[in-house]
Amino acid sequence: MYTTLLEIVRIPVDDPVAFTFFTGYMAMFAASVFFFFEMGNVDAKWKTSLLVSGIITGIAAVHYYYMRDYYTVTGENPTALRYIDWTLTVPLMCVEFYLLSRPAGAKKSLMWKLIAAAVLMLVAGYYGEAFTDGSTSHSVTWGLISSLGYVYILYITWFGEVKQLADKSDNPTVKKGISTLSWFILVGWAIYPIGYMCMPGGWLNTGLGWESSNVDLFYNIADAVNKIGFGLVVYNIAISNRKVALA
Numbered sequence: 001m002y003t004t005l006l007e008i009v010r011i012p013v014d015d016p017v018a019f020t021f022f023t024g025y026m027a028m029f030a031a032s033v034f035f036f037f038e039m040g041n042v043d044a045k046w047k048t049s050l051l052v053s054g055i056i057t058g059i060a061a062v063h064y065y066y067m068r069d070y071y072t073v074t075g076e077n078p079t080a081l082r083y084i085d086w087t088l089t090v091p092l093m094c095v096e097f098y099l100l101s102r103p104a105g106a107k108k109s110l111m112w113k114l115i116a117a118a119v120l121m122l123v124a125g126y127y128g129e130a131f132t133d134g135s136t137s138h139s140v141t142w143g144l145i146s147s148l149g150y151v152y153i154l155y156i157t158w159f160g161e162v163k164q165l166a167d168k169s170d171n172p173t174v175k176k177g178i179s180t181l182s183w184f185i186l187v188g189w190a191i192y193p194i195g196y197m198c199m200p201g202g203w204l205n206t207g208l209g210w211e212s213s214n215v216d217l218f219y220n221i222a223d224a225v226n227k228i229g230f231g232l233v234v235y236n237i238a239i240s241n242r243k244v245a246l247a
């Protein structure tokens, strides 16, 4: 018989994955409050970006609330909840990227290309994780298909349309925003495939013996970096832009 809640849930302090679910939830929630309130302190043209940042962390907070409980009670990866979260938040990040490059002349078609590539990335990743038979071939096949979407997004930001817009722009704030964005996609987003490779049969699982619970450890760290970190960068750009305008 269980007598206390702590007997059935994993205690966050001795389980790093549970710990990041708890802190992740709180951080996403706090970040949303921050972004929503700070909307009043930035120029009108940045308000939508902050709004979208707050919605992204807000959607994540709700999913973390459920994922945290799912994980602490079952000890298993909350794969479905994770991908529902991403299906909503990653396209919103594409909207955010579009808003950031719009002052440099980005067209709506850019946003749709990013979203289409992100959907391919997520559908293949979900198939890889949710329908695994534990084999390396399954993990690698779907991981590679997913990576096609990721590489296409990298291409657009580092060499394609986004890069060309940044080169043409003579606005230093826009240039800085686009370059930060490109680095987030290259470094911050690359944490996710590392987590994926810890799944049963994944290269890090079979190669280095990294346990599959580490999938969520990497995903939680990556989400904090990308959802909160990127939002803060946008906020910083908006604020420094305002100082220039006041001077």
Ligand SMILES: *C/C=C(C)/C=C/C=C(C)/C=C/C1=C(C)CCCC1(C)C
Residues within 6 Å of the ligand: 086, 089, 090, 093, 121, 122, 124, 125, 126, 142, 143, 144, 146, 147, 150, 189, 190, 192, 193, 196, 223, 226, 227
């Ligand atoms: C807020 C959530 C974000 C920014 C999620 C991003 C997710 C990815 C960049 C996932 C990428 C993956 C691969 C490139 C290959 C393996 C499967 C995925 C889906 C983990």
